Amino acid sequence: MAHHHASLEFLLSRASTDNLVEPPPKGDQLRDILSAALRAPDHGRMRPWRYTVIKGKHREAFAQVVLEAMDRQEPDAPAAKKAKRRDRFSSMPMIIALGMHIEPDGKIPVIEQEMSVAAGAMNVLNALHAEGFGGIWVTGAFSEDRALLETLGLKEPHRLAGFLFVGTPEKPVEGRKRADVDDYMAIWKGEPVTFGADAG
Template identity: 60%
Template sequence: MTPMDMLLSRASTDRLQDPAPSPEQLMAILGTAMRAPDHGRLQPWRYVVIEGQDRPALAERIVASMARVEPESPAAKIEKRRTRFATMPMIIALGMHLQPEHKIPLWEQEMCVAAGAMNILNALYATGFGGVWVSGALVEDAVLAAELGLSRLAGFLFVGTPDGAQHTPKRADPALFTARWHGQPVTFGADKD
């Protein structure tokens, strides 16, 4: 598979089983995040790895966080999150170490963290693993972030080996999201009714 074939066939999956990456594999995979665009070289990414016996404890903190930030959550949603966080082979909390006083705008620092996370997802796929990025209201919970040793959360990556054949969903035609500028405002096929 060429690098382009790999990028065009990657898809997120939460149908994951053991094994997760070994410590050595994980460091190489996380190393790809350090290749993300980082204007100002602020290195705003932080990663907390949770696996093994620590997953159920994280799951309970996730449930407590839901009580704080999503108190109206139905019992089925709470139980689904508890189970997922307790059983995924590996979870990586995506932290953001932002510098609001820096000349590099916060939105650019946040995009650097997001670009690093995407590099991780691509590297997982390239090395035979799978993953999915999950977020939601939990990322706004300062208590949960602090319990993980982070100042801000960008979400969590569920990581493991895909359970069965990977399905590559059909993606939209990139031409619908691309326009050539010739001195006048552009329109996009994706925005037409």
């Protein structure tokens, strides 16, 4: 095993978890974690990040907003799926909505604005890990519900990249075995490359 600098070892040790308990980050610590998002690549300085934090007594009310959005966007969703979503949104220590403030007619392609939001979310997950917290990124069709977006301050054409559930890991996070990077990288030497991941 190669010797890694401690910072790289830290990045390699991050894994998502939804086994989360109190406390979540708060105050200046939360501000610093979200500030890490603003260090993401941002072509054209579009600053597309918009973070809405839901915590404490407001989680239950927001879980109801999510259920109403599900009723509109996923009317055939099984009752068990709705119950699980209500439970998760009302019981996770903290929820961070990943707003995307998109300018469709701006000078920067929309996909680059979206990628900046995604890069910001990854920075948040890494910053949470650095501070001893955990998180998981979740999405669903309900995230496209216009009424839900409006309550999060996201008017048309702005959208959501999903939500981060945030808290303290209930037990040490053991990441699943990662894929072999050799299947996902190639060295270009003047000829078209192939990837092991695409074989077969």
